[in-house]
Amino acid sequence: MANIPQASDSGDASTLPALGLRWAALRGMLGSPLIDAEDQRELRRELLQELKSVEQSMSRVSARSGLELSTKIDVLAQALRELTFPDGRNALDLLESIRGDVTSLVPRNAEKSTHLSRGPVLQRPAEGGPASGPAPSTGSGA
Secondary structure, three states: OOOOOOHHHOOOOOOHHHHHHHHHHHHHHHOOHHHHOHHHHHHHHHHHHHHHHHHHHHHHOOOOOHHHHHHHHHHHHHHHHHHOOHHHHHHHHHHHHHHHHHHHHOOOHHHHHHHHOOOOOOOOOOOOOOOOOOOOOOOOOO
């Protein structure tokens, strides 16, 4: 049987991004057809138990950004998919709508960093002035 490291093994494991990555990794392992084999039943049980633990940990951590809030919505949507029948689609549609609202209302960090990292803006020469070369000196030393 495999030893599954617990989320508390690393100091950074209580952040929402770390929990989200752990959740995605566990979902990936559980999605493998190999895990459904009879001889893997105990491992599957352990993975499901750890998945529930990660989901509970996520509910105790506050989201600090729109992306982290969307991560929580994704986890909830997956849980609803597993629990609901075809008539539960309205809840999933509502979650998709909320995710869209969050991403449209919260400015993206990437846009901010791109804007802030731009180099200096070069001014074009005034009309009628030289197209290239240094500007003529006015003698004022400025």
